[in-house]
Amino acid sequence: MNQTKKEKRYGRLYKQIQDLIVKSSNNTLSNMATINAVLHHKMDYFFWTGFYLLQGGRLQVGPYQGSLACIDLEKDTGVCWAAINRNETVIVEDVHTFPGHIACDSRSNSEIVVLLKDRAGNTVGVLDVDSAEKASFDQTDALWLEKIVKLVYFPKGE
Numbered sequence: 001m002n003q004t005k006k007e008k009r010y011g012r013l014y015k016q017i018q019d020l021i022v023k024s025s026n027n028t029l030s031n032m033a034t035i036n037a038v039l040h041h042k043m044d045y046f047f048w049t050g051f052y053l054l055q056g057g058r059l060q061v062g063p064y065q066g067s068l069a070c071i072d073l074e075k076d077t078g079v080c081w082a083a084i085n086r087n088e089t090v091i092v093e094d095v096h097t098f099p100g101h102i103a104c105d106s107r108s109n110s111e112i113v114v115l116l117k118d119r120a121g122n123t124v125g126v127l128d129v130d131s132a133e134k135a136s137f138d139q140t141d142a143l144w145l146e147k148i149v150k151l152v153y154f155p156k157g158e
Contacts (some may be wrong), residue, residue, distance in 0.1 A: 001045070003140055010144035013042055017148060021155040031152045033063040039129070039148070040065035047108060047132045051116060052080050053125035059084070062125060070104040078102035080126050083113040084155040087123070089142045094133040105130070114145045119153050 001009070010095045017038050021031050040049040050064020052073060059073040073080050077100040083090040092111045095101045108130035113136055116125040127149050131137065151156075 005122075006140050009042070009092075010140070010148075013038055014144065014148055018151055018155060018157070025155070028052045028152050029063060031078055031155065035127070035148060035151065036063055036065045036154045045133060045136045046129055048105060048128070048130040051125050051127055054084075054123070055075070055118075058127070066130070067105045067107075070102060073102055079111050079113050080128050081149075083115055083126050084123055088117070089114045089146060091137045091139075091142060093137075107132050109134045112141055112145065114149050116149055116152060 017035055020034050020038070024035065025031050036049045036051070040046050048064065048066030048069070050066065050069060051062035052059045053062040057075070059075070061069040061071050075081065076085065079090055079092055079095070079098060079101065082098075088113075089112045092098045092101075095103070095108055095111050098111075101157045110131045110133065112129050114127045115123050116127060127145060129137070129141075129145070
């Protein structure tokens, strides 16, 4: 997908997700589920789309769309923990070259992980998106997914 088309699609999806959440949700889990469903079914290169949530120091699967997920992600291993430990979005062009990658589904070839922060600014989890194609994600994905993830706690925008 070219950059212009990707930007326009994300813009439409942001508005759609925001409208859905503002009109009918007062629950962060419902917001996560809505985000997953819209992104997973509207972005053709999204193979697995879901949230992992910090629970008592463990990173555990939350709402998601796609094939069966790993329930617990080993601490300080894989792309999700890398994002948390670095305190930033992580884009991996080829997951098979990423040290400590956790292969929940061997069909995954690239990945982006975006931090989920609560109203106080604490990291409470991540949005993890996998693609079956290598090098699927770029800074456009990062920018828009960071904006979309904020809708979990800030449905009307910041």
